Amino acid sequence: MSVLELEAVSKRIGGRLILDNLSMSVAAGEVYGFLGPNGAGKTTTIRLIVGLARPTAGSIRILGHDIARERREAVGNLGAIVENPEVYSYLTGRQNLEHYARLAGIPNSKERILEVADIVNLRQRLDDKVKRYSLGMRQRLGVAQALLGKPRLLVLDEPTNGLDPAGMREFRELMRSLAETGVSVFVSSHLLSEIQMMCDRVAVLKEGRILAERNVEEMMTGGEHKVAVTVADGQRAVAILAQGYPGTDEKEGVVRVPCEKEQIPQLLRTLVAAEVDIYGVAPLSDTLEEAFLSLTQGVEEAGEAGV
Amino acid sequence: MRLVFELWQVCINEWTKLIRRKRLWVALILAALIVALFAYTTHEDAASALATQSPGAVQQQIQEEKAQLAQFQAQPQTANIKQMESGLTSELQSLQHQYQQLQHPGEWQQTVRQEIQQDKQQLSTPAATPQDRAQQGLVKVDLLQLNYELNHGVAPVLPWKTSVYQSLQHFLDIVSSIFLPLLVVVVAADMVSGETTSGTIKLLLIRPVSRTRILLGKWLAALFATAVLTLGTCAAMLLAGMAIVGNTGARAPQVVGIGYQFVTSQLAAMQGGNSIVAIPQVGHASVLPIWEFVVLEMLLITLGMFMMATLAFFCSVLFKSSMASTAVAIGVVIVGNIAESLIQKKFMALLFTSHLNPANDWTGQSAQTFHWSLGLGGGLLVMALWTLVALGLSLWKFQRQDILNA
Numbered sequence: 135m136s137v138l139e140l141e142a143v144s145k146r147i148g149g150r151l152i153l154d155n156l157s158m159s160v161a162a163g164e165v166y167g168f169l170g171p172n173g174a175g176k177t178t179t180i181r182l183i184v185g186l187a188r189p190t191a192g193s194i195r196i197l198g199h200d201i202a203r204e205r206r207e208a209v210g211n212l213g214a215i216v217e218n219p220e221v222y223s224y225l226t227g228r229q230n231l232e233h234y235a236r237l238a239g240i241p242n243s244k245e246r247i248l249e250v251a252d253i254v255n256l257r258q259r260l261d262d263k264v265k266r267y268s269l270g271m272r273q274r275l276g277v278a279q280a281l282l283g284k285p286r287l288l289v290l291d292e293p294t295n296g297l298d299p300a301g302m303r304e305f306r307e308l309m310r311s312l313a314e315t316g317v318s319v320f321v322s323s324h325l326l327s328e329i330q331m332m333c334d335r336v337a338v339l340k341e342g343r344i345l346a347e348r349n350v351e352e353m354m355t356g357g358e359h360k361v362a363v364t365v366a367d368g369q370r371a372v373a374i375l376a377q378g379y380p381g382t383d384e385k386e387g388v389v390r391v392p393c394e395k396e397q398i399p400q401l402l403r404t405l406v407a408a409e410v411d412i413y414g415v416a417p418l419s420d421t422l423e424e425a426f427l428s429l430t431q432g433v434e435e436a437g438e439a440g441v
Numbered sequence: 442m443r444l445v446f447e448l449w450q451v452c453i454n455e456w457t458k459l460i461r462r463k464r465l466w467v468a469l470i471l472a473a474l475i476v477a478l479f480a481y482t483t484h485e486d487a488a489s490a491l492a493t494q495s496p497g498a499v500q501q502q503i504q505e506e507k508a509q510l511a512q513f514q515a516q517p518q519t520a521n522i523k524q525m526e527s528g529l530t531s532e533l534q535s536l537q538h539q540y541q542q543l544q545h546p547g548e549w550q551q552t553v554r555q556e557i558q559q560d561k562q563q564l565s566t567p568a569a570t571p572q573d574r575a576q577q578g579l580v581k582v583d584l585l586q587l588n589y590e591l592n593h594g595v596a597p598v599l600p601w602k603t604s605v606y607q608s609l610q611h612f613l614d615i616v617s618s619i620f621l622p623l624l625v626v627v628v629a630a631d632m633v634s635g636e637t638t639s640g641t642i643k644l645l646l647i648r649p650v651s652r653t654r655i656l657l658g659k660w661l662a663a664l665f666a667t668a669v670l671t672l673g674t675c676a677a678m679l680l681a682g683m684a685i686v687g688n689t690g691a692r693a694p695q696v697v698g699i700g701y702q703f704v705t706s707q708l709a710a711m712q713g714g715n716s717i718v719a720i721p722q723v724g725h726a727s728v729l730p731i732w733e734f735v736v737l738e739m740l741l742i743t744l745g746m747f748m749m750a751t752l753a754f755f756c757s758v759l760f761k762s763s764m765a766s767t768a769v770a771i772g773v774v775i776v777g778n779i780a781e782s783l784i785q786k787k788f789m790a791l792l793f794t795s796h797l798n799p800a801n802d803w804t805g806q807s808a809q810t811f812h813w814s815l816g817l818g819g820g821l822l823v824m825a826l827w828t829l830v831a832l833g834l835s836l837w838k839f840q841r842q843d844i845l846n847a
Contacts, residue, residue: 147845178845184647187843210649220640224461233457236450237648237655279644 135198137162137287137318138183143192145178145342152178154342156192160287160320165313167329167350168322170339171430176322177217179339180291183320184214196287210238213285215293219276223265227256227275230264231282238283250278253308269296277308288312290321294328306332326423340430361398362418363389366411374408375401390418447650451658452665455632459666464631468624472674475620479612480681487603487686495601496543503536549596553587560584571704571718578721582696589694589728597693604690605682606731610738613675617742617798622749622774624670629663629753630770631763633839637847638763646844656839660754660832667750668743675739691732698726699805701814719809725816738800745797748824749774752793755831758839761847787813793827796820 136159145153153175160166170176181187183194185201185208194201199208221230228247235243251257254274264272273296280288288309294302309319309332323329329336330350337347365371368384375382379401381392393401398415405412459465492498510529513522542552560580568574589595598604633656636642646652700722710716729737753770760766777794789795790811801807802820815823 147843181843181845186643186646187845188841205651206649209647212647214647216643216647218640220643222458222641223639225458229457233454234644234648236454237645237650239447239450239649276644 136160137164137197138166138289138320139195140179140183141193141195143179143182143189143194145175145182145187146190147178152342153182153189156339156342156344158337158344158347160318162286162318163313163316164335165309165319165321165333167333167336168320168339169326169329169336169426173341174339175342176339177291180214180216180289180320180322183289184212184216185209186216210283211286212289213280213283213287214289214291215273215276215280216289216291218295219273219279221264221272221275221279224263226263227251227260227267227271227278230275231260231278234279235282240283246282250281253281254278255304270298270301273297273301277305286317288317288319288321290319290323292323293321294323294325302328326426338426338429345429359392359394360418361391361393361401362414362416363391363401363405363412364414365389365405366413370408371405371410374404374410378404444654447654448658448661451650451655452661455659455662456665459628459662462635464627465666468627468670471620471624471627472670472677475616476674476677476681479609479678480685482612483603483605483608483682484685486608490603491601493601496540498601499536499540499543503533503540506533506536543600550591553591557584557587557591560587570708571706571720572708574704575718575720578723581723582699582721582726585696585723585726585728586694593692593694593730595692595694595730598690602689603686604693604731605679605686605688606690606693606735609679609682609735610731612678613735613738613742614798614801616674617745618778618794619774621671621674621742621746622797623771624674625667625746625749626753626767626770626774628666628670629750630757630767632659632663632754632757634757634760634763634766637761637844640847642844642847652840653836656758656836660751660835663750663754664747667746671743671746672739675742679735679739692730694728695731695734695804696723696726696728697734697803698816699723699808700725700816701805701808703812703814717812719812721805722814734800738798741799741803742797744821744824745799748793748828749797751828751831751835755835758835781810785810785812787811790815791823793824796824796827799824 138158138160140156140158143153143156144151156179168176168179178187182189183196183201185205188202196208197211199211201208222233225233228251231247231250232243235247240246248257251260254277256271256274256278259267259271264275267275273293277293280290294305297305306328309321313319313334319332321329321332333350335348336350338345363371364387366387368387368389371389372382372384375389375391379391379393383390391401395417402412402415506529510526510533513526513529516522560583563580564577564584568577590597598607631638633642636645645655648655702720702722704718704720705716706718707716752773753766756766756770756773757763760769774794777792781789781792781794790807790813795807795811796802799817799820802815803817805814805816807820808814808816
């Protein structure tokens with residue numbers, strides 16, 4: 135059974151259709167990324183999933199429980215951070231966690247609070263007022279409150295906002311370790327590099343519709359392998375390779391040749407024989423950014439099938 | 442059972458947040474200031490009463506007037522002077538009579554019996570016009586008080602002494618129309634809008650607890666804070682007053698439950714009064730010692746403040762910004778008060794500002810203002826309606842609201 139399931143979800147706000155017939159599902163232990171340009175409807179989708187807003191049509195189910203009808207069971211399995219995690223700055227970190235623990239109805243709240251404080255590394259500053267916390271610490275407190283009820287689904291909207299690179303890496307590792315224990319993570323972010331490193335599957339949203347949903351790996355390589363060769367005279371190299379390796383192109387001295395790993399030695403011999411100066415060879419994968427941009431701009435990537 | 446437990450948990454949360462925010466402490470400081478103001482005015486009134494009404498003071502006045510009379514008598518006796526002399530003489534007579542009474546306070550029962558006789562005589566003549574009936578109604582009220590004084594052995598308060606209950610009753614009336622409501626608004630008007638403004642509402646609502654329970658918990662915490670503020674301020678004023686003027690006049694009679702019958706009279710209008718004559722009805726009236734009345738008045742004012750808190754709470758649900766909700770709540774109180782003094786129509790009795798001090802409904806004072814005899818029961822009913830409608834609308838809006846921009 136999928137942990138999160140959206141079925142034909144639409145949202146109309148003031149006459150404008152923000153989300154149009156959205157359907158997606160997240161499996162147990164999966165880290166699912168949610169991408170889209172500004173105004174695509176990502177934040178609205180997240181707010182619908184956590185119950186802050188109601189869909190105009192369609193249903194949202196968490197572990198099989200419809201969030202509109204079986205709210206308690208649905209939200210009981212959920213932990214979330216929506217945009218900046220606003221906590222009460224006039225309370226201490228511990229008091230904030232106690233506040234949320236009371237609403238979650240968890241037994242042994244004192245121990246659980248210390249547990250989550252350890253997980254996010256806030257144990258030492260737990261009794262300071264939140265107004266003295268740095269942005270990174272507030273972010274970590276936000277993760278802590280999301281983890282209090284031992285949720286099966288974590289919904290995160292821009293969770294690494296304000297974290298330094300060390301913090302981001304810690305966060306990534308935390309998400310991966312949670313996923314390994316069977317927790318599903320649904321994360322929406324602008325940082326494509328983060329999504330690339332953290333997620334298993336990714337959906338791209340544009341103008342309220344899902345453009346594509348696939349595995350991260352697949353999206354980056356487009357199912358095709360390429361090699362990048364840095365040469366002195368790119369144009370000449372392309373001319374030489376055009377026949378044997380169709381689809382070769384060149385950009386700023388880097389020749390991109392569609393070829394498998396096994397063909398690399400032969401490729402290099404061809405170039406060397408033609409006395410092309412070679413400075414470097416490496417396998418090439420599109421970054422997620424390029425794949426994302428080309429998708430959302432409606433331009434088909436050469437060689438990427440089925441977009 | 443889980444409902445109660447969850448609600449209790451929400452209340453604990455909300456109270457913890459309330460006491461750590463500045464607003465509650467600001468309200469407490471303002472309350473302390475008003476208590477200090479009451480203590481000061483009571484002290485000043487007591488001092489002035491002592492200075493002008495004590496037997497010594499009256500005796501001094503008598504001496505001064507005698508001296509003045511002697512001065513006039515020494516001058517040539519014109520018609521003007523003779524008039525001044527006769528005026529002074531009659532003043533002297535009443536002052537000396539007053540002095541006599543002050544010298545013999547123990548004989549008050551005699552005076553009371555005499556007054557009862559006079560009242561009964563007035564009632565024996567048939568009442569022709571509505572004004573006569575009104576006058577007779579007032580006499581009946583007076584009779585109730587006099588009989589109470591006689592039967593319960595309640596001596597009247599000596600003129601140079603101050604009854605803390607009298608001055609508190611007067612002060613409470615003033616304070617309950619604007620000041621206490623403002624205190625309540627300061628505390629209650631940002632219970633929800635404060636969290637919307639700061640964004641903490643998002644994390645508050647992503648919980649298994651239903652929105653209804655969260656809102657009810659907030660409301661109950663606001664009511665509790667209101668009760669603490671109102672009763673605390675009133676009790677502090679009473680204690681401060683007692684510390685200054687003691688406990689005189691605690692058992693003085695207060696008549697409650699006076700109904701009114703309203704009769705239009707053209708004659709009254711022609712004679713320069715109001716065309717509507719209010720005729721007091723003592724059929725359901727009763728008499729309480731004033732200390733009991735003041736304590737009950739404090740509880741009734743607390744109920745009035747509960748209504749106010751619920752209205753301020755509704756503003757905080759209606760508006761996203763805590764500044765807007767506070768401003769609107771304060772504005773409504775002030776506009777209501779201004780309207781009350783300008784518009785003297787019957788329907789004004791249905792406005793919530795008319796019932797912030799329900800003790801006025803009980804004594805019938807508000808009936809005289811609005812020409813509508815609601816009584817305590819009617820007043821409480823109006824308050825309950827305002828409270829329930831405001832709470833109901835708050836719950837409805839909060840339950841359905843999309844939180845998109847908080």
